[in-house]
Amino acid sequence: MKTLNILSGGAAQGLVRSLAPAFEAETGLGVAGDFGAVGAMADRLRAGVPTDIVILTAALIAKLADEGLILRSSITNIGRVETALAVRAGDPLVSAEDAASLRAALLAADAIFVPDTKASTAGIHVARVLAQLDIADVVADHLRMFPNGATAMRHLAESRDRRPIGCTQSTEIISTEGVMLSGTLPPGCELATVYTAAIPAQASSASQAQRLIALLKSSETSELRSQAGFASGLTS
Known part of the structure; x- marks a missing residue:
């Protein structure tokens, strides 16, 4: 196929x-995806990996458009995703109503599962928050870093630590079996990221790619977007 x-x-x-x-039933095309840290995915596009659609942060899509790598006319906002806290299924939820309670929760954890703090959207933000809370050095030995949030959450689900916690984008938490969304980050530490789809300039199936983008944004799939963790507001 x-x-x-x-x-x-x-x-x-x-x-x-x-x-x-639904896309396969309509078009006869399967969907093959590489999903990971947005910086790494952008670099794969730059390296010439055959690609029909990119779905990255709005800021990174705009940069790729400036580089001439995607069709500016195809850029479509999909929705906003919050960075959030996660716990293993069955563990008590972690509450973080403000910066002080977030700081306490992170200090209480004996393992903190996060995506790459240099290439992933959520990981970069986690590093900033730890510095902001003045605990980056204190929790450094407790950080469990992985190439992307989905991998970090799978390892959180399997963790044998006593009090593990995770921090990545809510969509990655929701889609991972064995972990639970524990709440978004509090005011002053929050991050809401707008994700955008676009078609690369060298796409071989541009018309089919446009159809999938239409499905991703359609009003008929709004409930699926919500269930997956996407909010409709696009303020970042």
Whole structure:
């Protein structure tokens, strides 16, 4: 079966997976996706990896458009994703109403599962928050870092630590079995990221790619977007 090739931030993996059967039934095309840290996905596009759709942060999509790598006319906002806290299924939820309670929760954890703090949207933000809370050095030995949020959450689910916690984008938490969304980050520490889809300039299946983008944004799939962790507001 011919496939539509996607390079995407991990935040969109659950949503794409949920729409793939309907897209395949309509077009006869499967969906093959690489999902990971947005910086790494952008570098794969730059390296010439065959791609029909990219789904990355709005800021990174704009940069790729400036580089001439995507069709500016195809850029479509999908939705906003919050960075959030996660716990293992069955563990008590962690409350963080303000910076002080977030600081206490992170200090109380004996393992903190996060995505790459240099290449992923959520990981970069986590590093900033730890510095902001003045605990980066204190919790450094407790950080468990992985290439992307989905992988970090899978390892959180399997963790044998006594009091583990995770922090990544809500969509990656929701789509991972064995972990639970424990709440978004509090005011002053929050991050809401707008994700955007676009078609690369060298896409081989541009018309089919446009159809999948239409499905991703359609009013008919708004409930699926909500279930996957996407909010409709686009303020970042």
